Amino acid sequence: MEPVVKKQQQFFNTGKTLDISFRKKQLRKLKNILKDNEAKIYEALDKDFRKPMFESYATELLVLYQEIDHLLTNIDRWAKTKKVKSSIINFPSKSYIKPQPYGVVLVIAPWNYPVQLALNPALGAIAAGNTVILKPSEHAPHTSGLLAKLINNNFDPGFLRVVEGDAETTQSLLSEPLGYIFFTGSTHVGKIIMQSAANQLTPLTLELGGKSPAIIDQSANLTLAAKRIAWGKFINAGQTCVSPDYVYVHTSVHTQLCRLIQQEIRSFYGDDPSQSDDYARIINDKHFNRLTNIIEPENVFHGGNTDPNTRYIEPTIMTQVTWDDAVMQEEIFGPILPILSFDDLDKIIATLQNKSKPLALYLFSTNNKNQKKVTRNLQFGGGCINDTVAHLGNIELPFGGIGNSGFGTYHGKTSFNTFTHPKSIMKKSNWLDISLRYPPYDGKLKWLKKLTKFL
Structure with a gap:
């Protein structure tokens, strides 16, 4: 080179x-x-x-x-x-x-x-x-x-x-x-x-990159949240550094959100996404094998079907997932969406504060207090309130990570x-040269102190 x-x-x-x-x-x-x-x-x-x-x-x-x-x-x-x-x-x-x-x-x-x-x-x-x-x-x-x-x-x-x-x-x-x-x-x-x-x-x-979370509280517009999460997650078959890596949803609306995302997947890609012209494939066999190995059949709420010949992985929702599961150990970077539940937003904030700082974070909420709490207390590269990925579409917003992202x-x-x-440049004039800065310094310190009072 x-x-x-x-x-x-x-x-x-x-x-x-x-x-x-x-x-x-x-x-x-x-x-x-x-x-x-x-x-x-x-x-x-x-x-x-x-x-x-x-x-x-x-x-x-x-x-x-x-x-x-x-x-x-x-x-x-x-x-x-x-x-x-x-x-x-x-x-x-x-x-x-x-x-x-x-x-x-x-x-x-x-x-x-x-x-x-x-x-x-x-x-x-x-x-x-x-x-x-x-x-x-x-x-x-x-x-x-x-x-x-x-x-x-x-x-x-x-x-x-x-x-x-x-x-x-x-x-x-x-x-x-x-x-x-x-x-x-x-x-x-x-x-x-x-x-x-x-x-x-x-x-x-x-x-x-990193594991970018989406958080959905009980005040969220669930229908829109489901549509925007499904879009952000499954565009490019999930191979997007700012896609929602996993979802934390309030227990009271957990099942409802899962069903709504399932509906959106069918709306986007039909009953068989492998036949859809609008759904991408996994880039190579290595990534295909990595992704299929973290799908636990007993935790699949929707999807889970794969085809190694075409490197197809169906848009997949996983539930009953914990941080100990393989799917939560690293950035997924594929069409697999774990959905976890929570009862206390403060506890989720505390949990995420102890995780690596993600490239993106998405909050779905109409509660201004919760919006301020999440955006103030969690560190992340950038993100959206009530949307996913779309912040990249604003050319005025800087894009970048923090910490491990x-x-x-x-x-x-x-x-x-x-x-x-x-490049900083100072152009000094030659018509006046004040001798205060030059040695010998005897008797000059008091004048320097007086002068700097005006700075």
Whole structure:
């Protein structure tokens, strides 16, 4: 990977990416390439895990189009040098902050949204004036190959380059001098990425995952809660980092909620979801086997059917589940929804405070007191009240995790900020030089104290 990174370093050193018009041109070019190749993108996603065309557009392409448009509208303002107040102790001087790109950015993308989660951070890096090396996931080979073809055939490799390969390729890239690393994936791999970055003190963002809960109290609109939970959980066959991993519902409405979610599954996908064109498949045999092993037949309220030949797992509801069960030991990342019950919201808050901080949390409640209590006392990356997943649709909301679910944010302006170093500069005048700061200091301390009283 040495020549790949070196070529990008050389391109960055030419200063071309510092030109805002250059950045805009590349963003527009990328949008046009995506639009011209939408059919090929749908085909690749279908081959990798039978992703429905509607979901492919809504969760992959539309998100990117909106992000590009937002960046194009605001990049001039965000990239401007900003004047700030100077301190009296530095009089006479002027101070300002100049947004500065990091240089060569490595984006390591996951397989579950292999177009959007590859290109979305890359867009922010481009807008901020960096060059980008993009490493898509080898677990979505058709999409990875298409991205490589579309990008590498249309952009200068010194500016934007897709590098395909496995974990060894990623490790090789990480061993090179980089300006910034952006990783989306599992917590386990995130720790490995961070260790590699630490060896060279490379700044990074980790977008990880975790067990994101949905909490439903007795005041919730259960019909809407069931529909929105079923949508958020089973879109992309549950292979979404912010999907509701499990549900905590008040005991008084537990059975009712289970039945309502069951109804929504049938409404969405019919009596046999394996025949639905709107339901995706599991990405590979490894994940299929992992998921089927955590389905306990005696706990299945709905679903549970699987087909290894097509990597199909029916949307599944599990009840009578505890934290000791296999399904609660790690992030599910598939179409299996455990539903637990509670009597006391305060006890659930106390329980979740002792768990890893999730990437998302969803509360269904019309009780303002409960809304404030949950959002104030629980730490999580982001989330919704009375909905799931939809907060990602607001480009003004930063997206990112906390603790084991990652750190750093992006989307919209936060993407620009993530890939930008705020370079601080003070310009001192030569017409006056106050001698107070210079040695010898005898008799000067009292004057320094008097002066700083006015600061």
